[in-house]
Amino acid sequence: MTGRENILNAIKENKPTSNLELPALPSYSSPISKEDGLQLFTKNLTDNAAVVKMIETRDQISDLILHQWHDPSHIHAPLIPYLHNTPATPEAAATLDIALVKGNIGVINNGAIWVYDRSLEHRSVAFLPKYLVIWIETKDLVYNLHEAYAKINPFDFGYGVWISGPSKTGDIEQALVIGAHGPLEVMVLIQSN
Numbered sequence: 001m002t003g004r005e006n007i008l009n010a011i012k013e014n015k016p017t018s019n020l021e022l023p024a025l026p027s028y029s030s031p032i033s034k035e036d037g038l039q040l041f042t043k044n045l046t047d048n049a050a051v052v053k054m055i056e057t058r059d060q061i062s063d064l065i066l067h068q069w070h071d072p073s074h075i076h077a078p079l080i081p082y083l084h085n086t087p088a089t090p091e092a093a094a095t096l097d098i099a100l101v102k103g104n105i106g107v108i109n110n111g112a113i114w115v116y117d118r119s120l121e122h123r124s125v126a127f128l129p130k131y132l133v134i135w136i137e138t139k140d141l142v143y144n145l146h147e148a149y150a151k152i153n154p155f156d157f158g159y160g161v162w163i164s165g166p167s168k169t170g171d172i173e174q175a176l177v178i179g180a181h182g183p184l185e186v187m188v189l190i191q192s193n
Contacts, residue, residue, distance in 0.1 A: 022154075030108070030143035037108045041141055042190070044111030048165030049178050051187040061135060061189055065098060068187065069131060072097035076125055079135065088121030096129030103136030103163075103188070105148045113188065114148060116160035123159050132183040134163065137191045 001009075030037060042052050053064055062080050065072075076093070077083040077100035086092050093099070101120055103113040113134055120126055142148050152160070167181040179185065 026146075028144055028146040030147075032108075032143070034138075037141060037143060038138060038190070038192075041106060041108040041111060044109070045165065045188050048111050049168065049186075050111070050165035051185060053187065053189050055189050055191050058135070058191065061100065061133070064187075064189065065100070065133060069098060072131075074098075076100065076121075076129065077133075078121065088125050090122060090124045090128075093122060093124040093128040096125070098131045098133060099125045099129040099183075100133045100135065101126065103134045104140060104160075105151055106136045106141040106190075107145055107148050107162075108141055108143050110145070110164065112145075112162040112164040114152065114160060114162055116157040118157060120159075123161070126161060126163060127182045129183055131185050131187065132163070132166075133187045133189060135189045135191065137193050139193050 032040065045052050051068075055061065055064065058079070062077075062083050065075075065077075065083065074086045074092070074096045075083050075098045076086045076088055076096050077098070078088075079100055079102060083100075086096055101115050104116055104119060105114040107113070113136055115126060115134065117123065126132060142151065163186065166179040166183050166186045168176060168178050169180045170176050
């Protein structure tokens with residue numbers, strides 16, 4: 001048996017099953033009120049260079065998008081059919097002006113939002129459009145990553161990503177560039193409920 005075959009057999013024999021039990025995490029409770037949590041979440045998103053808007057109903061989303069970016073031609077917004085005019089393919093995502101996705105979990109103490117593949121339709125939708133809009137409801141906010149990971153079942157999806165604002169990069173001259181490797185702007189719409 002060759003070395004390659006030995007390695008492949010060892011991998012095959014030790015491959016975990018899909019019902020792998022994950023280690024239990026201790027309970028972490030939020031030390032702040034819901035109102036203070038929403039303020040901290042908004043502050044952390046803003047610190048991460050995201051634009052944050054509060055909305056009362058889902059119907060306000062299209063008005064906010066059209067008010068923020070006048071006359072966009074390529075929009076991926078399956079949540080709002082009359083705005084949606086571009087499918088989720090890697091090729092189409094590269095031409096998107098705006099993509100609207102549903103945030104699944106928001107983490108208050110760092111401003112990160114979990115978005116998984118059912119919300120994205122294709123993973124490139126989160127990274128290739130000029131502007132990314134994430135809609136999240138206050139009921140989906142948790143205080144920390146411990147609580148967030150307790151809500152995430154890794155067997156329920158094929159892909160997920162934490163997003164907390166547009167990409168940022170700095171060079172040797174310490175010049176910060178926002179939106180260099182992804183959307184130029186990330187807008188987070190927080191719906192209270």
